Amino acid sequence: MLNLVVFASGNGSTLQAIIDAINNNELSASINLVVSNNKDAFALERAKNNNIDTYIISNKEFQSQDEELYEVLSNYKIDLIVLAGYLKMIGPKLLNKYTIINTHPSLLPKYGGKGMYGMKVHKAVVEAGEKISGVTLHYVNSEYDKGSIIAQTKVDVLPTDTAEDVSAKVQAVEKIQLVNELKKFSLKLNKI
Numbered sequence: 397m398l399n400l401v402v403f404a405s406g407n408g409s410t411l412q413a414i415i416d417a418i419n420n421n422e423l424s425a426s427i428n429l430v431v432s433n434n435k436d437a438f439a440l441e442r443a444k445n446n447n448i449d450t451y452i453i454s455n456k457e458f459q460s461q462d463e464e465l466y467e468v469l470s471n472y473k474i475d476l477i478v479l480a481g482y483l484k485m486i487g488p489k490l491l492n493k494y495t496i497i498n499t500h501p502s503l504l505p506k507y508g509g510k511g512m513y514g515m516k517v518h519k520a521v522v523e524a525g526e527k528i529s530g531v532t533l534h535y536v537n538s539e540y541d542k543g544s545i546i547a548q549t550k551v552d553v554l555p556t557d558t559a560e561d562v563s564a565k566v567q568a569v570e571k572i573q574l575v576n577e578l579k580k581f582s583l584k585l586n587k588i
């Protein structure tokens with residue numbers, strides 16, 4: 397069983413996909429905590445609805461956030477941290493202690509970096525007239541969207557597609573890719 401902590405800043409549909417995969421016995425994992433920097437994130441409701449502990453990290457200096465989260469997370473069993481629509485940078489204490497992965501809604505290295513998240517990515521893709529987009533799962537390091545790539549899935553972008561259309565296509569494959577890759581992490585762990 398893979399012990400997860402999920403970080404999420406918004407709606408939490410990616411978190412929900414992990415919860416559903418666990419509840420359907422598709423994924424052998426447990427989400428032990430959901431962390432958010434946004435007290436109004438719907439992700440927190442989703443966690444509470446599933447009896448998952450939640451923690452809200454207040455908006456303070458980067459280093460203090462890192463230290464606070466380091467303390468909080470030390471109370472949980474964690475094999476892997478998943479950033480699922482989390483919009484803050486991860487600090488060095490967490491990076492040194494945990495394996496952390498992030499799902500990003502573009503084919504990195506394209507459309508990544510600071511300020512490139514959610515609909516902003518899809519708008520940029522449509523404005524550039526891209527014919528394909530997709531989703532990237534990657535390890536997290538000290539730079540936004542720069543860690544080594546674990547998996548990518550492509551989607552076609554039609555000339556008539558709006559940013560919303562691209563978002564819907566990307567989010568659909570994003571959930572499948574994430575759950576598949578988590579299954580691989582879970583298998584790897586069970587073999588050790």
Ligand code: GAR
Pocket residue numbers: 404405406407408409410411480481482483499500501512513514517567570
């Ligand atoms: C997801 O598509 C995720 O890839 C993206 O935000 C969305 C969160 O949706 N993350 C980023 O853009 C991070 N750079 P959700 O809140 O419904 O899970």
